[in-house]
Each structure stands twice: as C-alpha cells, then as structure tokens.
Amino acid sequence: MTLPDMNQVCEQLAQQLKSYLSDRNISAPVMVGIRTGGVWVAEHLHKRLELTDPLGSVDISFYRDDFTRSGLHPQAASSDLPDSIEGRDVILVDDVIMSGRTVRAAMNELFDYGRPASVTLVALVDIGRRELPLQPDLCGLVLDLEPGQLVKLSGPDPLELTLL
Template sequence: MPRALTETDIAQAVKLLTAGILERNPQAGFVLVGLRSRGDEVAERILSALEGEGVKVPMGVLDISLYRDDLAHLNSNPKLQGSEIPFAVDGAHIIIVDDVLFTGRTVRSAIDAIMDYGRPAKIELAVLIDRGHRELPFAPDYIGIKLETKRMDYVDVKLKDTDGVDSVEVTENKD
C-alpha cells in the first residue's frame, strides 16, 4: 500500500473522477458542489477537465463549518469561509465533491447544508480519496483513489492552490 501519493497520482485520480462522471452523465445536467476546504479545489479541477471535454456545468462551493456534529467538542470556533451556490438547488442533480471520505460525517453535514438551500432531485458524491472506516452509511458514487488505511491513521492531503503542493501522506498512529 502506498503511504504517499504524488502530483501525478492526484492528477490521475481527477481524470478517473471526471471520466466516471461523464460516463454516467453524458448529457451533463448536473452541478458540482465542492466542500471547503480542498473539496472545492478538487471540484475546480474536475470542472476544468469537463470543460476540456466540451462539457459546461455550474459549480458552487459549500462551507459546512456550522453543520458539523462535533462543533461543541472543538477547541476553537470554526473559521467560516462562506458558501457560494450560484444556481437553484430545487430539482438540481448535485454532485458533492470532497477530498477525503472517512467516517461519512462530512457528507451528512454537506447534505444538511444543501437541504437548507432547497430540495435537489438527486445528490451524488465524488471523492478524491476513499479511505474507508465509515461511521454513517454513505458510499461514494465516484472515487479517484481507494486508499487502505487503519482507523487511526492520519491522511494529510495537500493541494496546490491551497497548500502550494499536490501530495497525500499517510501517517500511521502508533498509539
């Protein structure tokens, strides 16, 4: 199992996500919603790849900070970055995009946040990395990389626009 992923691995994962989305949705008719932070950057890369294929779709960005179920347990207040949903959610086919799928709690928060905007016709999930260990019954519709990890491992995703470099490192928790 790789313990680190490179810029090339991440680029290939974005290609897989884009191909999967196009295969299931050849007529477009969907919108992308990237989750802050890093899911929005993955969504922008997918959007760019789709445009390279001649497919134009709207994209929004969702900040789920206030929807987290662990808000009371955080040591500090969440840093709010704001959401931008420039399309009608009612009746939309939404593909939520995130960098890592772990327990499923972020997905639950994202769905709660989207429902505050309206009632979509369909919601799907695209993740750059699926690392397993679900606590809630969510499965991604599109996966860039399936990464085998132990429950307590730390997966550190860095993306160029946010962090200056594309890399993923898995650190084993020795506890």
C-alpha cells in the same frame, strides 16, 4: 506505500464521472465542493468536464455534529451556492471520505438551499472507516490504512496526498 499522482487520479475520476452522468442522462449538473480539499478536487473535475454552471462550495462549519463541543473553526467561510438547487442534479465533491460525517453535514446544508433532483457523491480518496451509512458513487482511490494512519491533501495546484 507509494501513492499515485493525484492529477492522474483526477483525470480518471473525471472520465468515470463523465460516463456516470451520461448513463443517467444528466446534462447540466451543478458541481459543489466541500471546503477546502473538496473544492480543490472539484476545481480540477469542473475544468475537465467543462461544466457551464459556476462551481459552488460549501463550508460545513455550522453543520458539524461536534460544533457544540469543538466550536467554530477559525477559518470558517461562507458557502457559495446558486440561489436555489431545487430540482437540480448536484455533484457533491469531497477530498477524503472517512466517517461520512462531513458528507452528512454538507448534505444538510445543501438541502437548506432546496431539494435537488439527485446528489452524486464523488470522493478523491476513500479510506472506509464509516460511522454513518454514506458511500461515494464514484471514488478515485481506495486506501486501506493502518490504525491511526491518516491522509492529508495539499493543494490546490498541484494536488498532493501525504500519508501521516
């Protein structure tokens, strides 16, 4: 399977997001990337959309539902969000959405910072093996992988997707 250039996918995703925000009259969203790959994708989108608020990031290490079994990831870092997202429109960006568990953990953390007016979920890649009923509002690429096959995003510049 030949994968498209991820910079082109980000460009198309940015255009979709711009239209999506315009259609919903969202003019000053806060963009938040899920560490690590989601932050890389969010950086690309943030630049293309020329958003004025700083880019935020969440590290979901403490919010994972398998935390008690797997422990703390050795590269856990603190989240970097505005003091409050209360009443704000949030764009939550992930690199690859699969089971939905990462997104659930990120939303739990977001709500610790306040109750947003809305959350728009954007994913670079959707491989659709959901365990939770969470779907991206916008997605750059949908992949139908073979059983056991995974994808890996490397970056941040350039963004490259590899099938494993």
